[in-house]
Amino acid sequence: MDRVAVVTGGSRGIGRAVALRLAQDGQAVVVAYGHAPAAADSVVTEITDKGGRALAVQADVADESAVAALFDTAERQLGGVDVVVNAAGIMVLAPLAELDLDDLDRVHRTNIRGTFVVGREAARRVRRGGAIINFSTSITRLSLPTYAAYAASKAAVEAISPILAKELRGRDVTVNAVAPGPTATDLFLDGKDDATVERMAKMNPMERLGTPEDIAEVVSSLAGPARWVNGQTIYVNGGAA
Template identity: 65%
Template sequence: MTTSTNTRAALVTGGSGGIGQSVVERLAADGFAVGVHYSGNKTKADALVDKITTAGGQAIAVRGDVADEKAMADAFDAVEKAFGGVDVVVNTAGIMILSTITELDLADLDRMHRTNIRGTFVIAQQAAKRVRAGGAIINFSTSQTRLQHPTYAPYAASKAVVESLTLILARELRGKDITVNAVAPGPTATALFLDGKGQTTIDRLAGLAPLERLGTPDDIAETVAHLAGPARWINGQTIFPNGGIA
């Protein structure tokens, strides 16, 4: 694969579906060479890579558990080998398990913490060591850290850790010319979000925002693209693309 030395490269974890897929497509449209990370769905990742390369862009698929430091080191290695370096890391990978606190299965809590907390630390460590000057690290939180809706406590708690990690890492990278921010979407119309919800519930959630609709993956990708590109004076922040819910 031939890559221009002027090409900026991004690695997007959880890039094969949902918000991650929209982020990949937006960054590719903006001229990034993209590493499309997936954990289990190779078919979707490969299809997305084919779509990008057929359109004249550059992309590869990389696989691994985000909580496995060896697997993620290999993923970063693959992106560096293919594109010459890493300029932007977008960590959309995460899992959401809803439960009241009293009914929570602690095994589910541990599973969510492994991906959402340990996984974010693993990606942050690699990104802090590898992202080139002028680059960006973008983590994912949730507007539920502000909304406090019942059954979201386990998930929101894991994402509150992501916000704290993000703000501190931005300060630890002083002098590196690397921005570190978190994106915290509100209700967004992904297959995962819509699964199991009736139309009444969907309409109620859509009505929470003054704009009276759910967000779309493209809405979130637009925010990521801004942080990945021109937004060099936004650093150490959590951005809430949620239509004004909170």
């Protein structure tokens, strides 16, 4: 029986790389997306053209009815859920003194409420031997100016994950968070000039940005063979923090 993975934010960036990597690993993949149906469909096509199984489902991760329907679809069409990767997230950058509180609410709705909503459904449905993988950020350690709203939301993810791991005692389901450093995605690159990108690339001793595939490699391990890693935040940043 194939393992089945639900990947939120699976249409673009790190989520897309994770969906493709888990499919390469032999998992059937539900590509959950918010606002990019064409991008999600392209991920599904890339997986199915290589002989894998995948489908795209629209869902607002902060909407409990939409997330329940997402899991219903995974169970109905693919037979169940073994892995949940909660890669959906948004980022708004501004100095705290200038932060628009509506933006703060929007970030927290997706990044915190979304983690609770997806995690709650995952805790109810993931089969034995499964894995739940949330996304934090290395900014929680780097403490870069303008990142307060985003870092605060991701610090909450780091608090949630080990607690859920303990709440699932006896279920043989692991819960971990992955905390990427600066990674070459549209989300990261948007609004940054070349000098800023270059400076951030050199923050780690590898002197480069991470790639989505670098992050997906770690998720692949947590989603399959790494059964003795549980309740942890794994920093994937080339040694930046």
